[in-house]
Amino acid sequence: MNCIPQRVILSIILCLGTINMLAQRVNLSIAILCMTNHTYIRNENKENDVNVTVSSSFHCIQENFNGTDTMTDGPFVWDRPSRGVLLGIIFWGYFLGQIPSGILIQSFSVRWVLFTSLILLSMSTFFVPLVATKSLYLFYAFRILTGLASASWFPGFYQLWAAWAPPNERGLLIGFAYAGIHIGSAITMPITAALCQTSIGWSLVFYFYGAISFAYCIVWFIFVYDEPKLHPRISTKEKLYLESCCPVIKKRSGKQKIPLKSILTSLPVWAFVAVNTGLDWNLYTFLTSVPTYMREVLKFDFQRNAGLSALPYIGMWIGQVLFGWISDILLTRKVACLDRVFL
Secondary structure, three states: OOOOOHHHHHHHHHHHHHHHHHHHHHHHHHHHHHHEOHHHHHHHOHHHOOOOOOOHHHHHHHHHHHOOOOOOOOOEOOOHHHHHHHHHOHHHHHHHHHHHHHHHHHHOOHHHHHHHHHHHHHHHHHOHHHHHHHOHHHHHHHHHHHHHHHOOHHHHHHHHHHHHOOHHHHHHHHHHHHOHHHHHHHHHHHHHHHHHOOOOOOHHHHHHHHHHHHHHHHHHHHHOOOOHHHOOOOOHHHHHHHHHHOOOOOOOOOOOOOOHHHHHOOHHHHHHHHHHHHHHHHHHHHHHHHHHHHHHOOOOOHHHHHHHHHHHHHHHHHHHHHHHHHHHHHHHOOOOOOOOOOO
């Protein structure tokens, strides 16, 4: 392990952490399909059904996939609005936790803030089988907790890289770690579908991902440190190299003021907001809603639904790593730069 640079190990650990974080947030998108008693709801709502003329090709899809669907109904009689709230309410927790978690990370140790968040994230998944059977509203609360606990991940992620990523390596190191979003999305859906179809059923999904997350907490505690100088296993050569090219991030004291006016009137800030809003809107709409759409509207069987839902994220992962590597080459050869001002 000593022959591998610690910044490379950090990139691998953060990639695994991003996979873990996405798995905790996305597993319900597939699990909810096997938690819901679709037959009961369908029979209950028959009197409200509307006759719709559909194309013959759509009938063909229905016939092909309904005949091979081995998914059994779950125990929960949740209507569509309730399921929509379950899938979407996590983002309220995620949204509300962004600024407070950023302040905590700037003021305290990134390692400890994220470790605490990971413990909460693990608990909010592991105990879902218990709370879901007690109350739908308690389940809502746990989904909000999942969002709050995961809100600190990316603020801490970038804070760590400020101290660990040399400018000419940032694209590859950060790109590889960030690509965990797409790896996590791609593998969580088929794994969740397989877990749902075991003899234990839907509850195994949350026990499995919760246990994985608890195990990752141990990995995090062993390998992740705020700065190179705090790492007990880093080589002297790598430590001196990182300290020479990465600025030290000072913790905020109570006397410092955040330049809110400058931030809120900054065009680059709003450009980032616009780009990330568009990106996240598409990404999380696909993650949360596409499996349900493919099941209820397109009538895909359970396994095919999970497999097809995962395909876009495999392409995203390849593109993330590839373009991160290309950006490092462009920066090293001075074809592109990070501080050019266009007037």
